[in-house]
Amino acid sequence: METVKLIIDKKLVEVEKGTTILQAAKKIGINIPTLCYMNLGDMHIENKPGGCRVCVVEVEGRRNLAPACATDCTDGMVVHTHSIRVLNARKTVVQLILSDHPFDCLVCAKSGNCELQDLAHKMGIREIPYQGQQSTYRKDTSPSIIRDVDKCIMCRRCEVMCNEVQTVGVLSAINRGFKAVVAPAFEMNLDHLICTYCGQCVNVCPTGALTEVDHTNQLINDLADPEKTVIVQTAPAVRAALGEEFGLAPGTSVTGKMAGALRELGFNYVFDTDFAADLTIMEEGTELLGRLTRHLEGDKEVKLPILTSCCPAWVKFFEHNFPEMKDIPSTARSPQQMFGSIAKTFFADKIGINRKKMVVVSIMPCVAKKYECSRDEFKADGNPDVDYSISTRELASLIKRANIDFLSLPDEDFDHPMGESTGASVIFGTSGGVIEAAVRTAYEIYTGKTLQKVDFEELRGLEGLRSATVDFDGLKLNIGIAHGLGNARKLLEEIKAGKSVYHAIEIMACPGGCIGGGGQPYIHGDSSILKARHKALYTEDAGKTLRKSHENPDIIKLYEDFLAKPMSDKAHHLLHTHYFDRKKEIFID
Amino acid sequence: MSSIKIKLKEKDINQIDEICKCFNNEPGELINVLHKVQNVFGYLPAEVQDVVANKLNMSVAKVYGVVTFYSFFTMIPKGRYPISICTGTACYVRGAEKVLDEFKKQLNIKVGESTPDGKFSLNCLRCVGACGLAPVVQVADKTYGRVSPDLVKDILKNYE
Numbered sequence: 040m041e042t043v044k045l046i047i048d049k050k051l052v053e054v055e056k057g058t059t060i061l062q063a064a065k066k067i068g069i070n071i072p073t074l075c076y077m078n079l080g081d082m083h084i085e086n087k088p089g090g091c092r093v094c095v096v097e098v099e100g101r102r103n104l105a106p107a108c109a110t111d112c113t114d115g116m117v118v119h120t121h122s123i124r125v126l127n128a129r130k131t132v133v134q135l136i137l138s139d140h141p142f143d144c145l146v147c148a149k150s151g152n153c154e155l156q157d158l159a160h161k162m163g164i165r166e167i168p169y170q171g172q173q174s175t176y177r178k179d180t181s182p183s184i185i186r187d188v189d190k191c192i193m194c195r196r197c198e199v200m201c202n203e204v205q206t207v208g209v210l211s212a213i214n215r216g217f218k219a220v221v222a223p224a225f226e227m228n229l230d231h232l233i234c235t236y237c238g239q240c241v242n243v244c245p246t247g248a249l250t251e252v253d254h255t256n257q258l259i260n261d262l263a264d265p266e267k268t269v270i271v272q273t274a275p276a277v278r279a280a281l282g283e284e285f286g287l288a289p290g291t292s293v294t295g296k297m298a299g300a301l302r303e304l305g306f307n308y309v310f311d312t313d314f315a316a317d318l319t320i321m322e323e324g325t326e327l328l329g330r331l332t333r334h335l336e337g338d339k340e341v342k343l344p345i346l347t348s349c350c351p352a353w354v355k356f357f358e359h360n361f362p363e364m365k366d367i368p369s370t371a372r373s374p375q376q377m378f379g380s381i382a383k384t385f386f387a388d389k390i391g392i393n394r395k396k397m398v399v400v401s402i403m404p405c406v407a408k409k410y411e412c413s414r415d416e417f418k419a420d421g422n423p424d425v426d427y428s429i430s431t432r433e434l435a436s437l438i439k440r441a442n443i444d445f446l447s448l449p450d451e452d453f454d455h456p457m458g459e460s461t462g463a464s465v466i467f468g469t470s471g472g473v474i475e476a477a478v479r480t481a482y483e484i485y486t487g488k489t490l491q492k493v494d495f496e497e498l499r500g501l502e503g504l505r506s507a508t509v510d511f512d513g514l515k516l517n518i519g520i521a522h523g524l525g526n527a528r529k530l531l532e533e534i535k536a537g538k539s540v541y542h543a544i545e546i547m548a549c550p551g552g553c554i555g556g557g558g559q560p561y562i563h564g565d566s567s568i569l570k571a572r573h574k575a576l577y578t579e580d581a582g583k584t585l586r587k588s589h590e591n592p593d594i595i596k597l598y599e600d601f602l603a604k605p606m607s608d609k610a611h612h613l614l615h616t617h618y619f620d621r622k623k624e625i626f627i628d
Numbered sequence: 629m630s631s632i633k634i635k636l637k638e639k640d641i642n643q644i645d646e647i648c649k650c651f652n653n654e655p656g657e658l659i660n661v662l663h664k665v666q667n668v669f670g671y672l673p674a675e676v677q678d679v680v681a682n683k684l685n686m687s688v689a690k691v692y693g694v695v696t697f698y699s700f701f702t703m704i705p706k707g708r709y710p711i712s713i714c715t716g717t718a719c720y721v722r723g724a725e726k727v728l729d730e731f732k733k734q735l736n737i738k739v740g741e742s743t744p745d746g747k748f749s750l751n752c753l754r755c756v757g758a759c760g761l762a763p764v765v766q767v768a769d770k771t772y773g774r775v776s777p778d779l780v781k782d783i784l785k786n787y788e
Binding site for chain 1: 674677686687688689690691692693696697
C-alpha cells in the first residue's frame with residue numbers, strides 16, 4: 040500500500056494514496072462541513088461532485104481553495120481547514136446558495152432536519168447580502184413523494200440514489216445555469232413515471248426539495264370523528280427507529296411505548312402489522328412449498344424461484360421493468376394489505392360495524408406504502424382496505440404535537456386479536472428477515488420436524504446481495520437475498536437469462552430493508568444507525584417466546600374461524616393479488 | 629394512465645437503431661448519437677429520445693438532461709422556412725434587435741420557437757460575414773440585407 044504524508048491543521052497524518060483531504064481530516068477527528076457530498080458507506084457509493092464548494096480548504100502553494108471532498112492528498116501537502124480565507128469563502132458559498140432559496144424554513148417539512156439550515160446556523164449566517172431571483176417551479180405531488188424544486192440546491196444526491204443505487208432512472212439534472220434542476224424526463228410528474236416511490240431520494244435530500252406526502256392532518260380529523268372506528272397497525276421496522284426521534288440511541292426498541300403513544304393519540308384499536316406478517320408467512324410459505332413440491336415432482340411449468348412480494352416499491356419496479364416475469368413473485372399481498380383486508384372483513388364483522396365507518400391506518404417505515412394502499416385492487420367498492428399510511432417520521436411528529444411525553448410512557452401491549460405476533464414477524468423489518476421467517480415455517484411443515492435451532496445466521500447480514508443454502512432434511516434449498524433495487528435488478532437479469540440457481544429470493548427495495556426505508560428518521564449518511572436498527576429487531580425476535588409464524592395462536596384461530604386453511608378460496612380472495620404489465624404505462628405528452 | 633404515443637414509424641426507429649449501432653450502443657457516445665439523430669429528424673422530440681435511451685440502455689431522464697443542457701440540441705422542430713437574424717456586432721448596432729422584435733410581433737412567437745403551422749421558426753445567429761449589408765436576415769437559403777422593421781412584413785409575404 041502506497042501512502043502519503045501531509046499536514047492538516049498542524050497535525051501530521053499518513054493515508055493511503057488516493058485518499059481525499061476530507062477523508063484524511065476525518066481520520067484525525069477534523070470534520071470538514073459538507074453539503075453535496077454523500078458517502079453511502081457499505082454500498083461503496085460516493086457522491087463527490089465538488090459542486091457546492093462548502094468543503095473548501097486552503098492548501099499551501101495552491102492558488103485557489105480546494106474542495107476537500109474531491110481533492111486527493113499528496114505527499115508534503117499542508118492543509119488549513121479553518122483559516123480566515125476558508126471561513127469567509129465557506130460563508131459566502133452558503134450565502135450564495137441561500138440567495139435564491141425560499142425563506143419558508145418555519146413551515147418547511149424538513150425544518151429541524153435540513154442540512155442547509157444546519158450549515159447556515161453553523162456558519163453563523165445572520166443576513167443574506169445577495170438577493171437572487173427566486174425560482175418558481177411547479178410543485179409535483181405524487182401519491183407518496185412531493186417534489187418542491189425551488190428548494191433544490193443541485194447536490195444531485197437524489198440522482199445518484201435513483202440511478203446508481205436503485206437503477207430506477209427517474210431523476211436527472213436538466214437544463215443549465217439558473218434554470219438547472221433535478222427532474223424527471225420531459226419534466227413530467229412522478230406519478231406518470233416508472234418511479235417506484237421507494238423514497239430513497241427523500242432520505243438523502245439535504246433540504247425540503249423532496250419530502251413525503253403528509254397524512255397527519257387527515258388522521259387527526261379521523262381520530263376526532265366519533266362516527267369512525269380508527270384502527271392502527273405498525274410495521275416491524277418502526278419500533279426499531281421511532282425512539283431516535285425522541286433522543287434515544289439508535290437501536291433502542293420502543294415497541295411498548297409506541298403502543299402506549301398510539302392509545303394516547305386516540306386510536307380505537309392498536310394492532311400490529313406483525314400479526315399480518317405472520318399471516319403472510321402462512322400464505323407465502325405454503326405457496327413456496329407448493330411450487331417446490333410440484334418442481335420436485337417434475338412439473339416443468341412451475342415457476343421458480345419464488346420472489347417475496349411484501350415490498351410495494353419492489354412490486355412496482357418489476358411491473359415496470361420485468362413485466363414478462365410477473366408470474367414469478369409470490370401472489371401473497373404485503374402484510375400491510377393483508378392486515379387491511381382482514382380488518383375490514385373479519386374484524387369489522389366481529390365488532391359489528393360497516394367497513395365504511397372503519398378507518399385503517401398503517402404506520403410504516405416507508406413512503407411507497409402510501410401508494411400501495413391507493414392501488415385499485417386493494418379496494419372493495421371503492422373503499423380501500425387500508426385508508427392511508429403514515430411514516431415513522433410522521434408518527435413522531437404527531438406524538439410531539441399531542442404533547443405526549445414519549446420517554447416516560449409505560450410499556451403497553453397491543454390489542455387482541457390482531458396484535459399478537461411472533462419473533463418471525465419482527466425480523467420482517469430487515470433484509471433477510473422475511474426469508475428467515477418463511478424458512479422457519481416452511482422447514483417445519485415440509486419436514487414435519489421441530490427446528491432444533493430457530494436462528495438461521497446464514498441468512499442474516501447487510502451485504503447488498505447474499506446467498507445461502509438451507510438444508511431441509513436432505514433437500515438443499517438455495518436462497519438469494521437482495522436489498523436495494525440495483526441489486527434486485529441483478530438477480531432478475533439472472534432469472535431472465537435462465538441462469539438463476541435459487542429456489543426462493545427475498546427482495547427489499549431499500550438499502551438495509553425496511554429499517555432503511557424512505558419513511559424512517561433521517562440518518563444523514565450514518566450507516567451505523569442502520570446496523571443498530573438491524574440488531575434491535577433480531578434482539579426483539581430472540582426475546583420472544585413464540586418465534587415461528589405458524590405458532591401464533593391468533594393466526595391459528597383466524598384460520599379455524601374464518602379462512603379455513605392457507606391458500607383456501609377465501610384466503611386467495613382476501614390475501615392474494617395479481618400484478619400488472621406497466622411497461623407501456625409511461626407516456627409522453 | 630394512457631399508453632405511450634408512438635408517432636414514430638418503424639422506418640424512423642430503424643434509422644435511430646442504425647445510428648446507435650454505429651456507436652456500438654455505447655452510453656458514453658450519447659452526444660454523438662444525438663448529433664446524428666438530430667441531423668436526420670431536424671429536432672429531438674420526446675419519442676426519439678425515448679428510443680435513443682432504449683437503444684443505449686440508459687434512462688430517458690439522462691438523455692433529456694443532455695438534450696436540455698446543450699443549446700445545440702432542440703426539441704422544437706424548425707419551420708419549413710427557418711428565419712435567422714444576425715445579432716452580431718455590426719447588425720446589432722444597425723438595429724437588428726428592432727428587426728427581431730418585429731419578427732416576434734408579426735409571427736407571435738419567441739426566439740427558438742416555431743409558428744403553430746410549422747411554416748416559420750425564429751433564431752438568432754452571430755455574424756454571417758456580410759457586415760456591409762447589416763442588419764442581415766436569412767430566411768431558409770435566401771439572405772436579405774439592410775433590413776428595417778417596416779420591411780419585415782414584405783419579407784414574410786414572399787412565403788405565402
